[in-house]
Amino acid sequence: MTTPDLRSYRYRFTGHERILHNVEAAQVLPAMMDLFGYRRAFIVASRTINTQTSIVQDLRARLGDRCVGLTDDVGEHSPLPNIIKAAQAIKKARADVIVSVGGGSVMDMCKAIQLSISEQAFDRETMLRLQFVISDDGTEMLTTSTAPAAIRQIAIPTTLATSEWTPVSTPIDTETSLKARFVVPDGSPIAIIYDPKILAQTPxxxxxxxxxxxxxxxxxxxxxxxxxxxxxxxxxxxxxxxxxxxxxxxxxxxxxxxxxxxxxxxxxxxxxxxxxxxxxxxxxxxxxxxxxxxxxxxxxxxxxxxxxxxxxxxxxxxxxxxxxxxxxxxxxxxxxxxxxxxxxxxxxxxxxxxxxxxxxxxxxxxxxxxxxxxxxxxxxxxxxxxxxxxxxxxxxxxxx
Structure with a gap:
């Protein structure tokens, strides 16, 4: 009997548990945190969103003391040093969830932060050893991480490139100008909040x-x-x-x-x-x-x-x-x-x-x-x- 080509039958679910569509993010975020039992949110946002819109301010106002930190030090292509610095800050703040507000660079950064915290990898060399490998048939990216997820993210996308739908993170290694390549266990957001009014504020x-x-x-x-x-x-x-x-x-x-x-x-x-x-x-x-x-x-x-x-x-x-x-x-x-x-x-x-x-x-x-x-x-x-x-x-x- 011929062995079937499993590539033609494979569907890979990426682990999201809730998707909210056509809602106002600031109104629903506290309830979303309640649903999963989160009490301490750390917000990661692009600098433009944080400084030139009221989006982050509105979210923080709704969360009150449940917001335990914020960073907008993201950068184009999510430089690896920024990821390690943010991961250390999030761990120190004892956050139990990351709220990402932005596009691909922000969400990719949060996935790599999750990997850094879960693997206790707070330096470049340790992080780079966690890059994904390719399946034997050359069609899938497979994680090399073995640690269970220590923290997840709730994503509020402000762009349309679909980073919120994958566990893949490709931050730039500033020492080589090459992309690092990670597949993060439970790296896809546990929840996505689609707010068209926030999207309309994007240039x-x-x-x-x-x-x-x-x-x-x-x-x-x-x-x-x-x-x-x-x-x-x-x-x-x-x-x-x-x-x-x-x-x-x-x-x-x-x-x-x-x-x-x-x-x-x-x-x-x-x-x-x-x-x-x-x-x-x-x-x-x-x-x-x-x-x-x-x-x-x-x-x-x-x-x-x-x-x-x-x-x-x-x-x-x-x-x-x-x-x-x-x-x-x-x-x-x-x-x-x-x-x-x-x-x-x-x-x-x-x-x-x-x-x-x-x-x-x-x-x-x-x-x-x-x-x-x-x-x-x-x-x-x-x-x-x-x-x-x-x-x-x-x-x-x-x-x-």
């Missing part, structure tokens, strides 16, 4: 770029080399919601559009850990730290290039999404290009200020990354093929 450009990052996750799920029917169904609906609603976020009064985009993030997140993702998901982990570029900005040209690279190789997958978008006669990359232009997002790597020489410097670390050249429907197996897809991400039509 429009950041909303658009993180929405593209969420869209890229959904597309990678729908176009996975080892798809799962449940994940595919959710991802295709997420693609529709993102494409139709992201342009509407330019109107902060369009509450339904913000709600729909948070639903799109939810649908994307429910399936994305169950199937392997391809090039565009992982290449941002090279371009981000090497080019000093936010993940979500890098996702724009990489998503566009991957759609071109997969033309004819993902014909059925693209066709299903195009039918949902009521554009069945177009090429999928054309629809994505139109969306990027409408959102005033970059289509090409040179739009991000990268030079060819800078992109060339990323070839070797990309080939050395454990996932960039794996799990692509159209293979990217070597330097020649990697350069070919990066050329699609680099070159404008005028340069042809």
């Amino acid at each position: 429009t450009e950041l909303l658009m770029s993180t929405g593209i990052r969420g869209l890229d996750h959904a597309i990678n799920t729908a176009c996975s080399s080892s798809p799962h029917p449940f994940a595919t169904h959710l991802a295709e609906k997420a693609v529709q919601l993102f494409v139709e609603n992201l342009p509407l976020l330019k109107d902060p009064a369009n509450t339904q559009a913000f709600t729909n985009c948070q639903l799109a993030a939810w649908y994307t997140g429910m399936g994305q850990m169950s199937v392997p993702h391809g090039f565009s998901h992982w290449m941002v982990h090279i371009i981000g730290p090497y080019g000093s570029i936010p993940h979500s900005d890098a996702a724009c040209p990489l998503m566009y290039a991957q759609a071109k690279w997969l033309k004819g190789w993902a014909a059925d997958q693209h066709a299903r999404m195009l039918r949902l978008l009521q554009q069945p006669t177009r090429d999928f990359h054309e629809v994505l290009g139109d969306l990027l232009e409408r959102l005033e997002m970059p289509l090409y790597l040179e739009d991000l200020g990268l030079t060819r020489a800078r992109v060339d410097e990323m070839i070797v670390p990309a080939l050395q990354h454990p996932m960039v050249t794996r799990n692509n429907i159209r293979p990217i197996r070597n330097e020649l093929e990697l350069r070919a897809v990066l050329e699609l991400a680099w070159r404008t039509p005028a340069a042809d």
